[in-house]
Amino acid sequence: MSEHFIEVEHLRQYFPAGGFGSKKKYVRAVDDVSFFINKGETLGLVGESGCGKTTTGRTMLRLYEPTDGRFTFDGDVVFDVAKKEFPNMLPFRKRMQIVFQDPYASLDPRMTVGDIVGEAIDVHKLAKDDKERYDMIIHMLERVGLNSEHANRYPHEFSGGQRQRVGIARALAVNPEFIVCDEPISALDVSIQAQVINMFEDLQEQMGLTYLFIAHDLSAVKHISNRIGVMYLGRMVELADSYKLIDRPLHPYTKSLISAIPIADPKQARKSNRIVLEGDVPSPLNPPSGCTFRTRCPYATAECAEKVPEWKEIEKDHFAACHNIDKIN
């Protein structure tokens, strides 16, 4: 039996992409991804656009119907495709929430902020009367650094950072245990990003939240996460404790990803030796055989083209999928 709070096993999400009958094509957005998250912990998920990190988060919440895999939440099955178990999501929706990337597109422009936050309270019938509903809304707004005055305003009256706070208040309104944060800071200005990151940390401490924090900015993810998973073309390539992952990455993709990040320190930037990867990310419609990273990998061998590398625990709690781990390190 699974002992972890969040346990995802062999998750697959294929999207149909044209073709008929036996020629039907699929985009393998997420392909055989497994991980767990402990209660109160933050797992960061990083990777380039199209690597499947957002799809992973959304499929977990069944915003997409999973193609294959199993997901248990605190011992309860959210879905198990092999056993065809798809329980009613409504009770789970109260326990799992999501904060979206774009605070401009994810709030209904014709609803007041109070109603946006209150909608989830209505759906789950959490308030006895209007008075209690109002108090709950104000309480949530105050939690995220807004106040009662803001409840009657519309989203367009707010700045990007404030809108993201509204999005977070909406997710918190049902008092969830687990939140998928899907690039919540990418659309914000640098000076505002730190405010929002701090708020996520405070809320986690106060409410005992568990996060899946999805972003492409490795420095921000490292800051907020206990552990980090790195994805490439639908597959998880490495997963480890955040400090360990940055200090001693094992997978060649993680290595190049870390070295590609521009360092905000001129002296270090002048010294640093960047590993600049050649080429582009291949199309997920037609991914390379074997290891999907082999077309850009400086260490690729014939074996990499033939076999998909196995997902192995290399050191304690440090997982990676690469044929040549020992040779490289």
Place this chain on the structure above:
Amino acid sequence: MAEYLVDIKNERLSFFTPAGEVKALNDVSIHLGEGEVLGIVGESGSGKSVTAYSLMGLTAHPGKLLGGNLNFNGHQIENMTEKEMRKIRGNEISIIFQDPMTSLNPVYTVGNQIMEVIRLHTDKTKQEAKERAKELLELVGINEPEKRLKQYPHELSGGMRQRVMIAIALACEPKLLIADEPTTALDVTIQAQILELMMELKEKLGMAIIMITHDLGVVASMCERIAVMYAGKIIEYGTADDIFYHPKHQYTKGLIRSIPRLDTKEHERLIPIEGTPVDMLNPPKGCPFAPRCDEAMKICLREMPPVTEFGEVHYTQCWLNQKEEMEKGASHE
């Protein structure tokens, strides 16, 4: 007197929107020598793009240049007609836009779009222009240039499209290349490729670059000089080392403090800049950063601080530095 390639003096530019006047640029001065790389950093709406666009005569309606001199390579940009401007644009001064997905024309082939620039500014024949386009694609590291010339933008990846944009920008070997967030829409590994390419080409062709970005990491590795903008003003200017190791303005200090670092060994809480960015329709009186500044004094809320200079290039606009100056002055007497 040194002649600068770009010399913007006291530029003032406003957008006259239905809601009121937005002072997008308020007394902005920038200069840049040949072959230098200047980074302009700031939040969205701070005026970094507007500054660069105005230098190309690309101020969009309802924007209006209200004052100041814009000198570029011996031209007085502010007095030039659109017709004269067209001769320089794409020839002596070029731009790469942020979003390579939308800045190429989807109904023309890549080759067509590169050749257009060449044929417009030189008297090369069609065949010669095609040869030159091929050369350019090779220069920006695109393989199989012959094949790419016939492709349409949608057939290329984001990184490739940005390379094509660079090829177009470099077609006439400009003296100045403006890069407006050239890598913001790209993934980190592709960003590293493009930044490396830009630096290589700068060495090869000797052009000056104005790099507009909000990413302090990008400017740290690329730029010799950095201008920090806030609410339509350059609040601090200096060499990369000045800005990163001896920042003088509270906003610059806050910005550098607030970015999460990769090299920390244990968890440290981030120190954000509190408050929200300026509402440009109703900017505060005095220093625009004062409402968010934790060391703001009474005078900051009343009056815009004057320029304080440190050394030859480094300057800032902040009353706190004036205070130091005043005290220093007092102790000398």
